[in-house]
Amino acid sequence: MSYLGVKRAEEINMTVSAVVDGQKIEWTDKKRYLWIMGAVIPLIPMMIWGLVAATEWHVWWYFGPFFVFVLIPLFDLVAGLDPNNPPDELIEALEEDRYYRWVTFAFIPLQIAGFLWGCFLLGNGTIFGWDPFATSVLPGIAENLTWYDKVGLATGMGMVAGIGINTAHELGHKKEELERWFARVALAQTAYGHFYIEHNRGHHVRVATPEDPASSRMGETVWEFMPRTVVGSLRSAWELEKKRFARLKKSPYSLKNDLINAWMFTVLLWGFAMAAFGPEIFPYLIIQAILGIWLLESVNYLEHYGMKRAKLESGRYERVNPSHSWNSNNIGTNVLLYHLQRHSDHHANPTRRYQALRDFKEAPVLPTGYAGMIVATWVPQIWRKVMDDRVLSHYDGDVTQANVHPRLKQKYYARYGATPEEVTV
Amino acid sequence: MAKFICPNCEFVYDEAAGIPREGWPAGTPFDEVDPDWTCPDCGVREQVDFLPIEEFVRNDQDGNVISQETREQALARQRAELQRERDEENA
Known part of the structure; x- marks a missing residue:
């Protein structure tokens, strides 16, 4: 059956099915093809070029933050919520559907391409001294960028970099070695390679406890949280690897140290960019990395705000359960962040793939998607007004x-x- | 040599192979692994949570993941409540 030219979901293969106890169970993933939208994000530097070339308005160099903090929250408001869960019986089949893996893989080459594209513009349109568009920087951009154009472009690259950490996050949790290496590649742009270790072996272990640098506390402002999480996470990551190398009775100053080999990707990527497009792009690389880290840590801030696991009589913390993370079913942010906002299921089952994450009725819910909530963190008074009563009623x-x-x-x-x-x- | 499994993500510790990367050389008995050593794949279960592989039925990824300790405490609370209700009815 088809109406208005819209095919039934089954006809275009959005349905997974499995036979359990002789009964066929089916479920349709309405977001199946929407997931591809995640790979639109790394194209922001190309979009910026298109917008500037078409209008000659300098303000478009600042399109990146506009996209993330205005367009995505609006998209959330318009697109609404999707509380649908795959049935338990189909989670395995859904995880094994390799299509979903290619969706995340696609992000990586696009991220690198977008980054180099941005660096090409920052370096005034030459690559290894060669000037492919002799009379302009790029078609449509006749004059070299001013410093404030470049800062704007760097903010856009920073938005991609931060969302790249989210892609790295999805990949870094997986059991397959290939995906773990892809995670390191996605972290290269922000020089945040240690995230892959600290997040999986540090944050997930201590989440929603006062000991976790990446779990925010009730009343803590995002601006106090930033230095605490950035410094604390780096220190913790180093301690984790140091401990592992102590067991191996070897020095942690080695390429086998997962922090050092992850940081090497940054050395390679940034080193190549500066060799190709000129060392003067360096300050802008720093700006985009700081913004990317800030974006990621803002998300950390709102994911567990005020949540605390109870201490058991044995002295251990209770296990992480759905009540320890803030969730959102907003379609827009969920599609762009690979279901990161189904955060409770992610913490209960960290290796589960994004397409199979479920919404839990007992989990606390944010008033809107993560992108809009980040805007609320900027003014602590507003943030507390929105969130403190919610923590309390939880x-x-x-x-x-x-x-x-x-x-x-x-x-x-x-x-x-x-x-x-x-x-x- | 025995095998032990992570009840969350089904990572297997095989004593014969150890995990040299993690600092547990081949042949390291599981009870010599640090009790706070976390599962290298999921990070949310520790050595003390692992099960001998023979006892493993299915993973605890049911969305309602609570520890045995929590579950026992919750059950004790429920039982106490039931008892109190019954006492009130009788009185």
Whole structure:
């Protein structure tokens, strides 16, 4: 059956099925072809060129942040929510569908291409001294970029770089060696290679505890969180590898150290870019890396804000469960971030592939997608107004169960009516 | 030599092979592996959570992942509540 020229989902192969106990179970992934949109992000530097060439407006050099903080949140508002879950019986079949893997793989070469494209513009249109468009930088761009054009372009490259960390995140959790190497490639642009170790072996172990540098505390502003997570994560990553090398009775200063070999990708990529397009692009490489890291850490900030795992009598923390991460079913951000916002399922089952992640009814939900929520983090007063009551109602009004910033503990406990004995805890 | 499995992601520790990369050479008995050593694939289970492979039925990726300890505490709470309700009815 088809109507209005729209084919039924089954006809265009969006359906997975499996036979369980003699019964055929079917499920249609409505987002199957939307996932390709994730690979649109790395094309931002090309889009910028197109927009500037078409209009000659300098403001388009700043299109990157506009895309991420205006267009994506609007897309979320228009596209709405998708709470559909694949049935448990089909998760395996869905994970084995290799189509989904190619969707994430496609991001990587496009990211490298977009990065080099941006560097070509930053270097005023020459490559190894050769000037392919003699009279212009690129067709449509007659004059060299001004410094503020270049800063704008670097912000756009930074948005791609940050979302590239998200792609690296999806790939780095997988058991296959190839995907783990792709993760390192995607991290090269931001020089954040240690993320792959720290996130999997540090953050996932300690998530939603006061010990985790990458889990934000209730009351903590994003601007306080930034240095704590960036420095703390780097230190923790180094400790993890140092510990492993101590067991091997070897020095951690080795190419076999996963931090050092991941950083080598940055040395290669940035080294090539500076050799090809000129060393003067270096400050802009720094700007885009800082913005990429800031974007990623902003997402870290909102994923576990105020969440705390209970300590068991044995002294261990309770296992991570769906109640420890903030989720969102917004289609826009979910498609662009490979279901990152189904964060509860991700933390419960870290190796599960993005297409198979599910929404949990008991998990706390953000008022909009991650992109829009990042905008709310910029003004801490607004962020607290939006989020603090939500944290509190998640814990049924018991503020002592939340991960409250030590600096604000007295204040929060007093405001939300914890008893004096609890204040001294 | 025994094998042990991660109940979340089904990573297998084989004592005969060890995991030299992780600092556990071939032949390292599983009880000599640090108790806080995390599963190298999923990172959310530790040495103490691994099961002998013979005891493994299916992974605990059911979306309602709670530890045995939590489950026991929750059950104890439920039982206490039931008891209290019954006591109230009787009274």
